[in-house]
Amino acid sequence: MIIYIVVGGLLTASLLSLLFKNRVVGAAASIIAHGLGLIGAVALCLRVASDGDYIPSLFTLVDPLSALTVLIISIVGLAASVYAAPYLDREVSKGIIGPKRFRQYFGLVNLFMACMLLSVTAAHPIAAWIFLEATTLSTAFLISFYDRPSTIEAAWKYLIINSTGLLLGFFGALLFFSATSRSGLDGFVTWQSLLQQAQSIDPGVVKVAFVFVLVGFGTKVGLAPMHAWKPDAYSKSPAPVGALLSGALLPVALVTILKFKVITDTAVGGAFSSHLLMVLGVLSLLIAAFSILTIRNYKRMMGYSSIEHAGLMALGFAFGGLGAFAAILHLIYHSLIKAGLFFTAGNLRLSFHSAKIKNVSGALKVVPVTAGLFMLLFLAATGLPPFGIFMSELYIFGAGLKQYPIVTIVALLAVALVFVGFFRQVSAVLFGDPPEGAQDAKSNKWLLIPPIVLLSLVLVFSFYLPPPLLDLINEAVRRYDL
Amino acid sequence: MNSPLLVPILITVIYLTSIYMHLAKKNNGVAGLYALQSVALVLLFVSSFLANPTVLLFLVIVVSIIVKVILAPRFFNRLVTRHKVKFTVSSYANTPVTLIVIMFITAFVNSDVFLPITDLSASNSTYVALAIAAMLVSIFLMVNRKSALSQIVGVLSLENSIVAFGIIAGLEQSALLQLGTLFDIFVWMLVATVFVSMVYRHTGSLVVTTMRHLKD
Amino acid sequence: MMSALASPTMLIAAMALFGIGGVGAVLLRKSDRLANYWSSAFALFGSVTALVFAVSMLASGQTFVAQTTSDSFPLLSFALNIDRLAAFFLVTISIVTFFCSLYGIGYIKQYYGRYNIGYLGFLYNLFIVAMLLVVTSSNGIFFLIVWEIMSLASYFLVAYDRHDPENVKAGFLYLVMTHIGTAFILLAFILLYVHTGSFDFTVIQAAMPTVPAHIKDSVFLLALIGFGVKAGIIPLHIWLPAAHPAAPSHVSAIMSGVMIKTGIYMMIRLFLDVLQPAPLWWGIVVLVIAVASCVLGVLYALTEHDIKRLLAYHSIENIGIILLGVGSALVFSALGMSGLAVLALTAALFHTLNHAIFKSLLFLSAGSVIHATGTRNMEKYGGLIKLMPATGLFFLVGSIAISALPPLNGFFSEWLTFQALFQGIAQTDFYIKWLFIGVTAALALTSGLAVACFVKAFGVTFLARPRSQRAEKAHEASAVMIAGMAGLAVLCVAVGVGSSWIIAQLQTIAQGVLSAGDHATLVTVTSGHILSIAEGFATVSAPLLSLLLIAVPLVVWTITRFGINRSQRVTTGRTWDGGTDLTSRMEITSTGFARSIILIFRGLLKPSLQHSVEYEDAASRLIPRSRSVTLSVQDVYRRYLYRPVFIGFIHLSHWIKNGIQNGNINAYILYILVVLLVMLGLVGVW
Amino acid sequence: MQQLPELEVIGSALQDNVRRLFKGSLAIRQIDTGSDNATEQELAALTNAYYDIERFGIHFVPSPRHADMLLVTGPVTRNMAEALKRAYDATPHPKLVVAVGDDAIDGGIYKGSYAVLDGVSQVIPVDYQIAGDPPSPLVIMQSLLAILDGAKKAPKQKGQS
Structure with missing residues (x-):
């Protein structure tokens, strides 16, 4: 029931913000709904950790990995909605957007959240697909939120590329049913039944199907070379939307791929999917690394950073074993850190009125707290200890080195290059003399609390994983790594 | 599949319309071709419905x-x-090259790579291959054409071919999910037209090539 | 009593003290003074505690092992292993941090109101704690975590004075280089993990016989590069002359004095301990790198006129000298000459300790000079000994020590290194013999150049007349700063005089590292002070030598004063200037001093010599108005290695980015189509 | 050719004195305090191949630091007074100061000019004077001999001021 209540709450919040003109109502309603969502997610995780899969109805199936993803989505979602209210407020006061846009924002964001939750908990692959497609639709208007030519361009690319990708994914998903439809299960196939039937699917079909699924959902994850929409969409959308796209939507799509991967692995062994994931993972890492080196816009940099991390996770799952464990850890860390980075980037944008790196400098002088957070989150994102991504990257490389030395070494060097590029840009943003007209967003502390909370959370998880969380991760690894 | 003659004709129509979309000079023509393709798809549904009549499937058809x-x-x-944009904008490849690429795509679909899939429905393997070819040709439409409208139609045609593939290969879903899919597509269409x-x-x-400001 | 001091509680107490100092400083950040006093005081307490702990560990000879495995993360355990080697490095670190913290109390005052002192205190304490943990950790992951924290803390300290864009750039270069180094270390540890199944040094060591040789070789090379970056070996040194000057001077002292030694520590730990037995070529590689580092390091130092960069290049030189010892130890142990290996390692360890002491002394006194004059450019100094006599004296002591002149500590470790090399020449066969002959020659050259360099550094800075207004108004450092420097200066002398005893102690440490028994003793100390190598091959007595060096001048002076020139009357007049007034322009400059040596080595240094003449009348070019000669030396590695690589990457980046992310949506969809078709094509393969 | 013996005689007498008083080497610093160069010509002639005074142990040195004797020429212009004083200070004890030429003694033909101080003795204590405008080399040598003879008789005479 939990999940339905949460989704119901989100939809109600969506409706409320669309119906009421008062912008406080929408914001308050969605923060409350997201807060409820987080409570629900924690409850769900505890329940799944103690009792195993949670199956409230025919349509919903929450396994450990889904529960983890729900938790991540809820944390990022709550942080984003807490951040969004003061952020949009400030944009309204600067005249960037009209006051009426609040309604649109909160209406769509709640819908977006609901779709993600439904997609990741759906028992049926096609249902998961339907809700994933629905996220594309709800976010398209969020990306074009500022209604300028460039945002329309970004949203158009997002819409077309993702729709194409998702339809390919749909086709791949259909192919997975080739076994089940004949064995009389007719129609309502869940992930579980599909997995049980996996042995009976023709290996040839499974392979082709997985290629389609990987390319299709990989588009949504943002694996190179299907990544092209990412820098555009991330840089043109409002900061909290970027946080949601990177911190919540990416895990949802990745988890969907994993669910298909485990079926594929059961049918044709692990090597096939691993090799494909590895190719895309390394490609993502390399393209991201080289792109970040000379990037000129720090919000686009976030996009490439997401691509890099998606590549790392793909590698982790491809290597399996310790790598899979690390990849799930990485998933958690990445979502929290990247959301925090988007928030600090949003603060920078509010203070400097530009996302171009050449227009931003001396942030340490103008907005010291934001700049400090930006620095720390950057260090966390590029895998410096004591932040957890260091551990997860170490494990991923450790898992891969023996069997795939070249892939691992290339990945390691690419990660180092990402650090160099990222650091180059961060250094340019933080130090130096600030340009004229930059002012401290004197400052609504609610613009700072979400990234601080996320950073603290990462720091806590970097040293200590609460036992239920660890159980969930281990159980997920057991299930998804064959 | 109780009507052996109908299915081949319909699937060929879907395949051919996806090719003609490449060649159409007018935007109305592209829209018309999409309508034709959709009619063929609906007829495929109908033939499936005649074999196995259920209320939900009827709803899907409607x-x-x-x-x-x-x-x-x-x-x-x-x-x-x-918007008074009667004529569609140009494409990257000219007509002969387009046709050659389409030929290659069709040949690729009929190669060994897709054998396991076309064998899913042994009796209809040629038509299954045609449906897949229609898919890839639709994607190629999005690559080739510079018009925003063509890209939307490309996505929709891709969806049509996938559904057609599902029907022929016997991979039909629960009708409820098909309704969900249809709803998605409907909303997608609304969103896409708003975006256009x-x-x-x-x-x-x-012209989508005017939207090339977001680089690096 | 001893066992109480050597208990791990002391170590934990030290860490806690640093922790209180760091966190307290952040909490007290509103008041610059309080934050400074608080953090420095606790750093002092922490250093003393760590020092007491480490010394009593060494004295009692015990080994302390502790381990806490992490519940959350597999393979990670917070494992400490404090053997004699680790304890020795603990001693070195805590001695230096003690005096630097003392000095810092006074030095930090100049940052009041400009920067946040609280964060400085936090980072400073964090930096020290991380260093202490680096030399004690015995789990690869734990090590990497503290290693990176150490790098990160020191990065923030380098970039602390952030209003100077040069410092920011230096910090960038430093963190990038150190991060790349860490990537290599990471790879080395992962490689070891893959082949031994553990990140624990003890487990790895136990499993070493099962590791294939090529893996060991790869680990060696990776670790050499990775730790070499931190140690600053040539050609991985480029961050060092940029970063060390950028940090506040007491931090530079720690970075140059001990942080770069953590790289040496890990090389000793891995090559001579964990990865043993090692093939011969490892030692040869290390020796070659060591020679390059010491010769080039001192040459670049000669060309510098930035006092801290000069000192930083000397750190490279001294790292080279230390590595000569380590490399020889590797060669000897590969040849089965464990006695010689012990001798060489003892020399390396002793030089590590000595360099830590005199280099931090030099950095601290350079810091006082910079504090007083506001510039790091030696051409703007001059005559400072009259204005800041104490600092001048300490700098002189440091200079004598680093120039390896008796009776200060530097002499004895370099002497010991020479002895190890001589033994190498004497006892090895043809090829290795010639290797050692070359290496010895290089070390001799280095020593000579080092003396020249410090004649220049001391002379140009402290002698003659002030060459800038700031130098004329220089003032002596404050009392705490003098206390910090004085302590280290006294140590320079004390370690020099007591070198026989210390070498004997270090020898037991070296024996422990190389698992060589007492029979492998080449260094003997007879009658308490006479140090003898290889049964009388060479002997030296530090106390006698010091006595001699004090007595001879004393005697000479006495005889001249009271014997020869009894009736001499001394009058003090002004300097003879030939009738024209003396100006600072008549003095020799640091560039002028070094010019001839630079020109001798122009093949290596590739200096650029530029003459430019300005004429009164540009058309006729008869009467020059001014004539200037610019002699500059650029780091060749930077110009020919790092820059091209960096520019290449930038070009590649532009190429990839503009090619792929070209803004055309049709192309983007084409990528998807192509990937799809290619992958489908590959289905048959996999 | 008749003069040669005289030169040799004076020279060897000088050499004897120099050997006795200065252990064989008398170092002279010549200071030009604004002379008309006539005296300098004659002093320079002392070192030419004909007189070659160096063979008798008398050297002209570049720095007063090395000098036993200062040969001061010129009427002491105002600008040179300070330099002369410094050179005198820089010369170690015991030292001999000899004013060479009439203008060095009392200003000579420049006497009374606003630009000169009328003689070396106005600035530093003068021990001996060699008259002449200019004195010839031989005269100078003879005078030097006389000076050294005088110095020999009264060795404790200096060391003053």
Whole structure:
């Protein structure tokens, strides 16, 4: 029931913000709904950790990995909605957007959240697909939120590329049913039944199907070379939307791929999917690394950073074993850190009125707290200890080195290059003399609390994983790594 | 599949319409071809319904007709008339090259790679291959054409071919999910047409190549 | 009593003290003074505690092992292993941090109101804690975590004075280089993990016989590069001359004095301990790198006129000298000459300790000079000994020590290194013999150049007349700063005089590292002070030598004063200037001093010599108005290695980015189509 | 050719004195305090191949630091007074100061000019004077001999001021 209540709450919040003109109502309603969502997610995780899969109805199936993803989505979602209210407020006061846009924002964001939750908990692959497609639709208007030519361009690319990708994914998903439809299960196939039937699917079909699924959902994850929409969409959308796209939507799509991967692995062994994931993972890492080196816009940099991390996770799952464990850890860390980075980037944008790196400098002088957070989150994102991504990257490389030395070494060097590029840009943003007209967003502390909370959370998880969380991760690894 | 003659004709229609979309010079023509393709798809549904009549499937057929055959082409035509963009913009490859690429795609689909899939429905393997070819040709439409409208139609045609593939290969889903899919597509269409309008408003044309400002 | 001091509680107490100092400083950040006093005081307490702990560990000879495995993360355990080697490095670190913290109390005052002192205190304490943990950790992951924290803390300290864009750039270069180094270390540890199944050094060591040789070789090379970056070996040194000057001077002292030694520590730990037995070529590689580092390091130092960069290049030189010891130890142990290996390692360890002491002394006194004059450019100094006599004296002591002149500590470790090399020449066969002959020659050259360099550094800075207004108004450092420097200066002398005893102690440490028994003793100390190598091959007595060096001048002076020139009357007049007034322009400059040596080595240094003449009348070019000669030396590695690589990457980046992310949506969809078709094509393969 | 013996005689007498008083080497610093160069010509002639005074142990040195004797020429212009004083200070004890030429003694033909101080003795204590405008080399040598003879008789005479 939990999940339905949460989704119901989100939809109600969506409706409320669309119906009421008062912008406080929408914001308050969605923060409350997201807060409820987080409570629900924690409850769900505890329940799944103690009792195993949670199956409230025919349509919903929450396994450990889904529960983890729900938790991540809820944390990022709550942080984003807490951040969004003061952020949009400030944009309204600067005249960037009209006051009426609040309604649109909160209406769509709640819908977006609901779709993600439904997609990741759906028992049926096609249902998961339907809700994933629905996220594309709800976010398209969020990306074009500022209604300028460039945002329309970004949203158009997002819409077309993702729709194409998702339809390919749909086709791949259909192919997975080739076994089940004949064995009389007719129609309502869940992930579980599909997995049980996996042995009976023709290996040839499974392979082709997985290629389609990987390319299709990989588009949504943002694996190179299907990544092209990412820098555009991330840089043109409002900061909290970027946080949601990177911190919540990416895990949802990745988890969907994993669910298909485990079926594929059961049918044709692990090597096939691993090799494909590895190719895309390394490609993502390399393209991201080289792109970040000379990037000129720090919000686009976030996009490439997401691509890099998606590549790392793909590698982790491809290597399996310790790598899979690390990849799930990485998933958690990445979502929290990247959301925090988007928030600090949003603060920078509010203070400097530009996302171009050449227009931003001396942030340490103008907005010291934001700049400090930006620095720390950057260090966390590029895998410096004591932040957890260091551990997860170490494990991923450790898992891969023996069997795939070249892939691992290339990945390691690419990660180092990402650090160099990222650091180059961060250094340019933080130090130096600030340009004229930059002012401290004197400052609504609610613009700072979400990234601080996320950073603290990462720091806590970097040293200590609460036992239920660890159980969930281990159980997920057991299930998804064959 | 109880009507052995009908299916081949319908699937060929779907395949051919996806090719003609490459060649059409007018936007209305592209919309019309989509309507034709959708009719063929609906007829495929009907043949499936005749074999296995259920209420939900009937509902699917009705909704399909409303969304794909009636609403979608009307949206497109209204877009065309409102923005006075009767002729579609050019494509990257000229007609012979386009045809050669399509030929290669079709040949690729008929190669060994897709053997396991075309064998899913042994009796209809040629038509399964045609459906897949229609898919890839639709994607190629999005690559080749510079018009925003063509890209939307490309996505929709891709969807049509996938559904057609599902019907022929016998991979039909629970009708409830098909309704969900249809709903998605319907919303997608609304969103996409709104976006086409926005694109026109901001760039003054439907040429997607004008949208090349977001680089690096 | 001893066992109480050597208990791990002391170590934990030290860490806690640093922790209180760091966190307290952040909490007290509103008041600059309080934050400074608080953090420095606790750093002092922490250093003393750590020092007491480490010394009593060494004295009692015990080994302390502790381990806490992490519940959350597999393979990670917070494992400490404090053997004699680790304890020795603990001693070195805590001695230096003690005096630097003392000095810092006074030095930090100049940052009041400009920067946040609280964060400085936090980072400073964090930096020290991380260093202490680096030399004690015995789990690869734990090590990497503290290693990176150490790098990160020191990065923030380098970039602390952030209003100077040069410092920011230096910090960038430093963190990038150190991060790349860490990537290599990471790879080395992962490689070891893959082949031994553990990140624990003890487990790895136990499993070493099962590791294939090529893996060991790869680990060696990776670790050499990775730790070499931190140690600053040539050609991985480029961050060092940029970063060390950028940090506040007491931090530079720690970075140059001990942080770069953590790289040496890990090389000793891995090459001579964990990865043993090692093939011969490892030692040869290390020796070659060591020679390059010491010769080039001192040459670049000669060309510098930035006092801290000069000192930083000397750190490279001294790292080279230390590595000569380590490399020889590797060669000897590969040849089965464990006695010689012990001798060489003892020399390396002793030089590590000595360099830590005199280099931090030099950095601290350079810091006082910079504090007083506001510039790091030696051409703007001059005559400072009259204005800041104490600092001048300490700098002189440091200079004598680093120039390896008796009776200060530097002499004895370099002497010991020479002895190890001589033994190498004497006892090895043809090829290795010639290797050692070359290496010895290089070390001799280095020593000579080092003396020249410090004649220049001391002379140009402290002698003659002030060459800038700031130098004329220089003032002596404050009392705490003098106390910090004085302590280290006294240590320079004390370690020099007591070198026989210390070498004997270090020898037991070296024996422990190389698992060589007492029989492998080449260094003997007879009658308490006479140090003898290889049964009388060479002997030296530090106390006698010091006595001699004090007595001879004393005697000479006495005889001249009271014997020869009894009736001499001394009058003090002004300097004879030939009738024209003396100006600072008549003095020799640091560039002028070094010019001839630079020109001798122009093949290596590739200096650029530029003459430019300005004429009164540009058309006729008869009467020059001014004539200037610019002699500059650029780091060749930077110009020919790092820059091209960096520019290449930038070009590649532009190429990839503009090619792929070209803004055309049709192309983007084409990528998807192509990937799809290619992958489908590959289905048959996999 | 008749003069040669005289030169040799004076020279060897000088050499004897120099050997006795200065252990074989008398170092002279010549200071030009604004002379008309006539005296300098004659002093320079002392070192030419004909007189070659160096063979008798008398050297002209570049720095007063090395000098036993200062040969001061010129009427002491105002600008040179300070330099002369410094050179005198820089010369170690014991030292001999000899004013060479009439203008060095009392200003000579420049006497009374606003630009000169009328003689070396106005600035530093003068021990001996060699008259002449200019004195010839031989005269100078003879005078030097006389000076050294005088110095020999009264060795404790200096060391003053």
